[in-house]
Amino acid sequence: MRFSKTFVKTLRTAPKDETSKNGALLVRAGFVHKEMAGVYDYLPLGLIVLEKIKNIIREELNALGSQEVLMSTLQNPEPWEKTGRFSDQEVDIWFKTELAAGGVLGLAPTHEEPIVNMLKNYVSSYKDLPLYVYQFQTKFRNELRAKSGILRGREFLMKDLYSFHTTEEDLDGFYAKVEKAYAKIYDRLGIGDCTYETFASGGIFSKYSHEFQTVLPVGEDTIYHNDDYSTVLNKEVYNDEVLNDLGVAGQHFSETNAAEVGNIFKLKFKYTEPLGLKYSDEGNEQKTIYMGCYGIGVSRVMGVIVEKFADEKGLCWPEAVAPFKYYLVGIGEKGVEEAEKLYKGREDEFFYDDRDARPGEKFADAELMGIPYRVVISDKTLATGCAEVTNRATGETKLVGIAKL
Ligand code: ATP
Numbered sequence: 001m002r003f004s005k006t007f008v009k010t011l012r013t014a015p016k017d018e019t020s021k022n023g024a025l026l027v028r029a030g031f032v033h034k035e036m037a038g039v040y041d042y043l044p045l046g047l048i049v050l051e052k053i054k055n056i057i058r059e060e061l062n063a064l065g066s067q068e069v070l071m072s073t074l075q076n077p078e079p080w081e082k083t084g085r086f087s088d089q090e091v092d093i094w095f096k097t098e099l100a101a102g103g104v105l106g107l108a109p110t111h112e113e114p115i116v117n118m119l120k121n122y123v124s125s126y127k128d129l130p131l132y133v134y135q136f137q138t139k140f141r142n143e144l145r146a147k148s149g150i151l152r153g154r155e156f157l158m159k160d161l162y163s164f165h166t167t168e169e170d171l172d173g174f175y176a177k178v179e180k181a182y183a184k185i186y187d188r189l190g191i192g193d194c195t196y197e198t199f200a201s202g203g204i205f206s207k208y209s210h211e212f213q214t215v216l217p218v219g220e221d222t223i224y225h226n227d228d229y230s231t232v233l234n235k236e237v238y239n240d241e242v243l244n245d246l247g248v249a250g251q252h253f254s255e256t257n258a259a260e261v262g263n264i265f266k267l268k269f270k271y272t273e274p275l276g277l278k279y280s281d282e283g284n285e286q287k288t289i290y291m292g293c294y295g296i297g298v299s300r301v302m303g304v305i306v307e308k309f310a311d312e313k314g315l316c317w318p319e320a321v322a323p324f325k326y327y328l329v330g331i332g333e334k335g336v337e338e339a340e341k342l343y344k345g346r347e348d349e350f351f352y353d354d355r356d357a358r359p360g361e362k363f364a365d366a367e368l369m370g371i372p373y374r375v376v377i378s379d380k381t382l383a384t385g386c387a388e389v390t391n392r393a394t395g396e397t398k399l400v401g402i403a404k405l
């Protein structure tokens with residue numbers, strides 16, 4: 001991508017009401033635009049990052065045999081009324097809207113009810129199961145506070161996967177596979193070493209659920225971990241009874257802040273029973289389907305990555321999710337000529353700063369945007385047939401043969 005051909009502009013200052021580090025840096029670097037509190041637009045560079053995160057998740061979920069769909073945002077109240085969740089007393093973050101012809105609709109805060117309702121048209125026999133369905137979808141939640149940039153949006157991107165099974169053992173087996181897939185996803189996203197599977201409260205059908213919590217000073221959750229992080233609990237279940245139950249009573253636990261980047265739940269019959277999602281078994285007997293749900297906050301993950309790696313100079317993307325691998329700058333006539341040559345045919349790898357601007361300005365933007373390697377070609381570097389390559393994260397600089405890039 002050529003800098004001169006995008007409408008992206010870096011800004012010296014962030015919006016006055018943007019108090020979060022991730023929001024301020026993403027706006028300044030031209031990755032997102034803030035519409036209002038908790039509502040953001042993704043600009044070309046921000047969208048590439050989001051798509052890279054999605055693709056990592058997609059690859060790992062497809063490897064489990066999951067099928068991708070895209071469900072609607074506008075919600076028919078009917079299935080939600082059957083589970084009692086259309087009520088504002090039950091679910092206090094609904095955005096609702098009205099049809100011109102009369103009648104209320106909801107804007108999806110999540111999709112358990114609609115997916116169970118939808119699958120009643122397609123699943124009827126044990127032969128149709130197990131089934132794993134997921135989507136990347138915009139969710140709407142009327143969050144009371146939205147001061148954490150893209151960590152907590154009123155409109156945000158979630159990946160939600162739902163699984164359906166004939167037996168509890170089958171649900172347990174798939175749940176364990178998702179636990180492994182999530183660990184792999186967070187590893188690939190660059191936050192694996194500080195993201196922990198965490199016990200959280202369950203529901204009517206299971207004792208615990210699990211969250212994936214990334215240790216982060218500005219994270220809104222409080223977690224407790226033992227010294228080697230082999231047991232991590234959300235504050236909501238940190239009590240003597242649970243510690244006993246998990247066999248870790250007496251161990252030393254420390255408190256820390258974390259951001260919930262994912263959440264997995266054995267729902268069993270919680271939604272399939274009230275909505276009547278059943279299958280007929282080998283003996284033609286009607287049975288209720290077991291269900292699990294598995295979320296990842298895609299846009300929140302992007303914010304967590306920003307918070308984790310950014311420094312005083314700006315963003316700093318891990319290579320796997322960076323919008324481009326290289327930030328290219330040519331200096332002087334010869335340098336520009338060689339930069340043009342290098343750029344040709346590699347538009348996805350290089351963000352080419354071809355603007356008519358001073359090198360100092362380009363270097364500052366390279367740091368602000370956090371692209372992993374800055375590549376500078378000038379008369380000086382060309383004297384040895386090289387480009388100067390600077391690692392954004394370490395600041396380390398070396399000369400690399402142009403043919404090697
Ligand atoms: P939280 O406890 O942070 O409010 P939640 O427990 O309500 O989240 P889920 O309904 O399980 O979250 O949603 C799945 C995932 O979506 C969460 O693990 C989180 O990463 C992300 N998420 C939830 N709410 C938001 C939000 N308002 N903005 C961005 N991401 C969110």
Ligand code: MG
Pocket residue numbers: 260
């Ligand atoms: Mg939560």
